[in-house]
Amino acid sequence: MAERRIRTYSEVSHDTGSGILEQVEAQGARLARRLAAIDRLVVVASGKGGVGKSLVAANLAAALARRGLQVGAADADLNGPSLGRMLGVAGAKLEVREDGVVPVRGAGGVRVMSMDLLLASDDAPLRWREPEGAGFAWQSVLETGAVREFLSDTDWGELDALIVDLPPGTDKLQRLLQLVPDPGVVLLVTTPTEVARFVVGKSIALVREARVRRFGLVANMAGHACEHCGRQTSLFDPEPAVRMAEEAGVPLWARIPFHPAIGAHTDAGRPIVAAEPDSEAARAFEELAAKVMA
């Protein structure tokens, strides 16, 4: 019996009418339309956890708003959302309109979207409706889809800057760069430690590979000013962050000093740039805002 040859998928050009590819393309087009009204997308990432990405994102958003700019803040940390609280919008309701979900106004008028606004209670973890026992198979698909919808289905309006606060993990940055291949700015937050240098180095490689045009380092907890005498001391050896910037040829755009007030104000939903605008930390964020918009 002669062996028959069945045409391969790529040999068949006929559209089946299942419409899946068209719908995926439509999602991309919707995202592109939404982002077209936004002058600058600023991605705050790291790769390393616990370095203060959300704190930097919240204070940067507030600093930009203080410059009179229209600013949005998208909390892409779905499983550990904190940006909304840092901008003072916990518990706010979201209005659904024809052209999208209206973001809530946080500190300084920043327009905020966060998973925190959607979860049932403060201690409720994000769970997906899914058949039992195999969530690992598509959780990353759902998470990417949720971030896409946060960006495309939020009615951001016209913005000068949209800050996107990413969760830890180089993979999260990679996924976002696939959704938004050409963000205006990527900020990589680090602390001046060797471990952070090791992990953040991977994110630097990623943004280079993705040909991101503007990116810089933000060294958080880079020194401490004594409340009494003003003398600067280092919490960590500052050398790793400086060395990382020099070795990688990445500009060190900001050195944010450690100060307990930053955390206290941010926990209360008042970024330090609004609560203590004359503080050294606030000035560091103002300078960072200026560099981001340069």
Added chain:
Amino acid sequence: MKFLCVDCDRVMDFAERQLPGDGTMAAVFRCDRCEREVAMLTNPMETRLVSGLGVKVGGRTVPDQPMELVRSTVAEGREDAFTDGEAADGPAVAPAGPPPRPGSVAWSPQARERLQSVPSFVRGMVKRIYTEWAWEQGIVEMTPETMDRARAELGMEGM
């Protein structure tokens, strides 16, 4: 994914989608030459994988709603997270997307009761989508039976 009618050497066209409500899906494809039909049956995990992309096999018949994927997939969402313009349990809801149309869709008491079983996190959106679908179909009253039809035709698994 494509289905090839081997005898005719032709790609089969999508014809119909059915969601029986148990998490599975049947998508029917037909050969336009010999009219042979095959049904692709997916288990709940496979169905979820497709819907997780935010797409419907066979395409959409009504416009997608803002944050439809998030609202339809987040479990234990905050009850009052979204305000959808009009009360989700009211007599009729104007769809958010399309322009106003003449007439309205009434919801039978049984349909309203069933709608109440949908989590309020997503209820307003579900009602808007069903109402839009009913308008498209020329249906003047939504009943549990028409809700079943809507769910199957819209690919709204579990709603």
